Amino acid sequence: MTAFGSVFMPEMAAARFNGTSWSPAEIVSGERIELHPGAHVLQYASTCFEGLKAFKHADGSVKIFRMDRNVARLAQSTELLGMPAIDKPAVTQMILDIVGRFASQVPEPPGSMYIRPSHIGTEAAIGKAAASTATSLLYVMLSPVGDYFAGNDKTLRLLLDDEGMRCAPHMGTVKCGGNYASALLAIQRAKATVQADQVLFCPGGDVQETGAANFLLIDGNEVITKALDQSFLHGVTRDSILTLARDMGFDVQERELSVDELxxxxxxxxxxxxxxxxxxxxxxxxxxxxxxxxxxxGDGLAGKTTKRFRQALNDIQWGRAEDTHGWLTAVEVKA
Structure with a gap:
């Protein structure tokens, strides 16, 4: 079985910032990029990215889910890393163009096309440890993916870590590789020692997030998750699920959750x-x-409310339910 996110389309959309302005976006080979060994991204980790999906509907149309939120978050990550500001409308068009070019390759449900915009610092300057990159590259690559669950609802094992943290507290809202890398050793140790699938970071007893996902507790009619602050990533899926839960009449509580209460x-x-x-x-x-x-x-099995929330969101994404929140953007299929 091919690993999730390991197959890519042969082309991607790309644009470069030369220190003054952005170049027009181009469709280029998706096989490789050229970087100087001293590029800022390689030396000082000036990089951020996003993850969103396009879905094929029964009528053959292709729709992208909540693209505006992901582009806005990419702009925020870029700003917080001190990188050259992105042009949000231009990035939006890059996404639409590359997805339109490969619209015929968007898998049928339950698959989708994973979209990965990435922004990296390209300036060759190893003396800029305390300065931002002057030049950068923004590219959008695509990966057709199948059903993440592949027909089973195996539940996860989480190790609660009340001493460590996923990333530096002031960097939590930045979607960057460094934040994922800083959690990897803890996750690897948890897998090796207690066969955990993930680590739920709870610094000082405050339940936050895992290495790669937000955490929700569902207790009857209550849905509890940490209130937004700068210490953790503000997930688009998290926001979507909480919105649907409110629509269904659930009591959504964004607040502090201690390990003891959990x-x-x-x-x-x-x-x-x-x-x-x-x-x-x-x-x-x-x-x-x-x-x-x-x-x-609970009983250790996948819960009915979890399944209900997931199905409700999937139904909107695949066009099986009305998009009452305006979350879907239509893609023009390119010849």
Whole structure:
């Protein structure tokens, strides 16, 4: 089986900032990019990215989900990293153009086309450890993907870490490779020592996020997740799920959640927990590991509310339900 996100379209959209202005976007080979070994991105990690999806509907049309939010977040990450500001309308058009070019390759449901815009610093200047890159490259590549769950609802095992943190607190809202890299060692150790799938970072007992997804606790009619601040990533899927939950009449609480409250609630019958992200939408959590003990979330199986939320969002994405929030953008198919 091909690993999720490991197949790419042969071309991508790209534009360069020369220190003064952005070049017109071009469709170029998606096989490689050329960089000087001293490029700012390689030396000082000036890079950020986004992840969003395009979906094929029953009528043959292709729609991109919440592109405006992802482009806005890319602009925010760019600003917080001190990189050359992006032109949001131009980036939006780049996404539309490259997806339109490969619209015929967008998989049928339950598949989709994963879209990865990336912005990297290209200036060759190893003396700029304390200065921003003057030049940069922005490119948009595509990866056709299948169903993340592939027919099963296997629940995840999460190790609660109340000492470490996923990333520097002031960098949490930046979607950059460094934030993912800083969590990898903790995740690898958790997998090797307690067979955990992910680490749920809870610095000082404050439940935040895992290495690659936001966390939600579902207790009856209550949906509880950390309130937005600069310490963690503001997920587009998280926002979408919470919006749909409110539409369904759930009591959505964005607030502090302690490890103690989490463990007290999670072990109750009927309680559910899930991780939200672009790839899986909602991944059910069945076990929490803390201080050498295992705690089953509810009955340890994928919960009915988690499935309901995931199905509701998928139905909008694939055009099976009305898009009442205006989340879908139509793609013009390119010849």
């Amino acid at each position: 463990l007290e609630r999670a072990t109750k019958p009927g309680c559910e927990a899930a991780l939200s992200g672009t790839a899986a939408v909602l991944a059910p959590v069945g076990t929490l590991l803390y201080n050498g003990h295992e705690y089953s979330v």
